[in-house]
Amino acid sequence: MINANLKSSYAADERVLNNRYKQAFVYATILGLALFTLFGNDYLILIASQMGILLIAVVGINILTGYTGLVSLGHGAFVAIGAYAVTIFGNLGAGVIPAGLMPFISVPLAVALAAAVGVLVGLPSLRVKGLYLAVATLAANFIVIFLIEEDLFAPWTGGMVGINTNVPNLLGWELDTKREMFGLIAVVGLVSLLAAQNLIRTRIGRAFIAIRDRDYSAEILGISLLRYKLMSFALSAAYCGLAGALFAYFYARILPEQFELALSLNLVAALIIGGMGRTMGPVFGVIIVVMVPEVIKVLFGALAGDSAGAGQLRAPLQQIAFGVLLVLFLLKEPLGINQIVDRILRAANRWPFARG
Amino acid sequence: MTMNRRSFLATTAAATAATGTPMILRAQPKEYVLGASLPLTGPFATAGQLVAPAFAMAAKLFNDEGGIAGTPIRFVTEDSGYVPQNALNNYQRALASEGKNMIGYFADSTGAMKLIAPELKGENARIMGSTSFASELADPATHPYQYLSGPTYQSQFDILLQNIKNEGGQKVAFIFSNTEFGRDPIEHGRKTAEELGLEVVLEESTKAEGADIPTHVTKLAQSGADHCILQGYVTGVWPQLIGGARQFGLPVKFKGTFWGMEKLIADRITAEAGPFLEGYEGVMPYRYFYDREDAPRYQQYAELSKAMFAGTPLENYMSTWAIQTMCGLEIAMKAFRDTAEAGQELTADNIAETLANISDWDSGGFFGGPVSMENNAIGTGRVYGYNPEDGLFTPKSDWFTV
Secondary structure, three states, X not given: OOOOOOOOOHHHHHOOOOOHHHHHHHHHHXXXXXXXXXXXXXXXXXXXXXXXXXXXXXXXXXXXXXXXXXXXXXOHHHHHHHHHHHHHHHHHHEOXXXXXXXXXXXXXXXXXXXXXXXXXXXXXXXXXXXHXXXXXXXXXXXXXXXXXXXXXXXXXXXXXXXXXXXXXXXXOEEOOOHHHHHXXXXXXXXXXXXXXXXXXXXXXXXXXXXXXXXXXXXXXXXXXXXXXXXXXXXXXXXXXXXXXXXHHHHXXXXXXXXXOHHHHHHHHHHHHHHOOOOXXXXXXXXXXXXXXXXXXXXXXXXXXXXXXXXXXXXXXXHHHHHHHHHHHHHHHOOOOHXXXXXXXXXXXXXXXXXXX | OOOOHHHHHHXXXXXXXXXXXXXXXXXXXXXXXXXXXXXXXXXXXXXXXXXXXXXXXXHHHHHHOOOEOOEOEEEEEEEOOOOHHHHHHHHHHHHHHXXXXXXXXXXXXXHHHHHHHHHOOHHHOOEEEEOOOOHHHOOOOOOOOEOOOOOOHHHHHHHHHHHHHHOOOOEEEEEEEOOHHHHOOHHHHHHHHHHHOOEEEEEEEEOOOOOOHHHHHHHXXXXXXXXXXXXXXXXXXXXXXXHHHHHHOOOOEEEXXXXXXXXXXXXXXXXXXXXXXXXXEEEEOOOOOOOOOOOHHHHHHHHHHHHHOOOOHHHOOOOHHHHHHHHHHHHXXXXXXXXXXXXXXXXXXXXXXXXXXXXXXXXXXXXXXXXXXXXXXXXEEEEEEEEOOOOEEEEOOOOEEO
16 A cells, blocks of 8 residues: 655644654654663663764764765864863862752753854855865864863863763762663753754755755855854754763763764764765664674674684774675665665555555 | 652662562672773784783683682673773673673773773772773772782882982983873972982973984983983884984983883894894883793793694793783782682672782792782882893893882
């Protein structure tokens, strides 16, 4: 039976979740996450938490790269700003602001700071595009890490040796276990994803897409490139800042080297693998980037054992296997996993008729 | 019902109780697990690949001896690529997978130790050794569960400076990499030098890799130093600095700390660039593997190496890096066994207390004599000198205890 998503009004078409499949999916996800938070085993909670933090940052990159078409290789810097800012604000405010209120003040401040720096880093996007912009944003990563490591700021940032982070306290509820932290990460992650989905149906989101598809056409249509490109940078940096804040809350200590180029590249890789410019793209990308090395590890472990001798052979092989898998994904499906999933869902939806 | 922390924890505990009670209540596990992160890939893959076999040997040795009070041990080793975040992830993964069976962890860098240190609290605390000699870690007040299997870099500087003083040296230069590792003992070294009446004429920071050798050598020449201590290098920079100084005709005596004292590296440099490491000396906490007389533990290692690694370079020589790892594991095992023998549960707190109180321990040949843990470190070592002709580091001083 062919199903269509019949909409009889513009309002129905404009809803964030504009068909019942999407609504059902979101409700099922909420239920699944709630059950998982309560009953998931420690190992899976740990991996899921790492995925959740990465997901929020990749959703940010998706707004910039996927929807606005601006490439950035420096977004690790905004994660760093979020992580350090929430820790520094937390330390500065300790004793002045009640601990239970601190995250409600320090996280928004950290996110705002990341967004502000995002605007600054986004300025070159008005002049340069593509690879040139990627190189320009790359500088942001190096400058931010350099400043964090500088002796001048070491009293606040801890310099090269890093700084211990604070345990988040939500109105007296100390989230001092990974499971409790996962609860927070899951809620924030889901809200972030829905907010991104919402953004794209608004005037701002449509302006981003217009810029991505042809920027000078967008400008002729009356979209201010200055305003919207910088807004895109600010929003994506804010998302990364939020991810950074959760990162700092999740781990007991942060070091500058955790936010170097490798993180920025990882974010972009996750987006490309998952599918750019699609809400679920970051979700699929993050699952692949985090889970594939884990699965490879488990598989190799099952085949070769987990002794040190096997580990010696396993470690390089794992990296090679992961690299080959990424290349295969890019060759076979450059539009990302989202596209593969779309095809499967479409075929299922139209079954037993043409797959199309 | 509103969900507050208490009810959340109660629900979680109830769920855990429903699903995992038998695992948790088991008093004596079938095996104990020791986790480890090693740099099997990345910039220090050479060291990691040399150290990895030590774990296989340790597993066999310790289990043949009866494990911990009859319970066997198992090592779970993972690659970190020398990235602290990866080591932290490995630690958390091992903790989540192995739970209470995991009683110890071995990390591969100072960064990893510092990153994991604040995670070691409450239920998540585990005893932790590493390849690091960072001075900051030797503080039971701030790092109660972490220990060093030798002297801190500051203690190593003390030993070297005392040795320089004994040799009649007067002017000392410190050349170090611009890393946490390089900078660790510099300030302390300056104070010790002052106390000993030595003048520090140069403190020169270099890149950890690809340093501008001629500039640093020129500064060393201008400083008029008679001795130069190199700190914060593993395979690179320090040989080039010595080579540059020799080409310049400088008579400065160079000295290094643990990570600049590996025979395999010195031999390779000699084979590639000639015998310019003649006269190079440095502090080493342990005896070299070829110095096995009156070292029963080394003799056991040698027998095992012959049996387990026949046909490989490891058959006859164990690197200082692997010795350091073995020493770290021996200390941990002693603490585990002593705790178990005392009838105590193998919790991190009990083990840490036992470990901190290790005194007059006969290590079976690692050190010059019985050693004690002080501030979770073993402050002993002696100066060895390299001879390019026979490719051996030989003792140049007695054992110092600092």
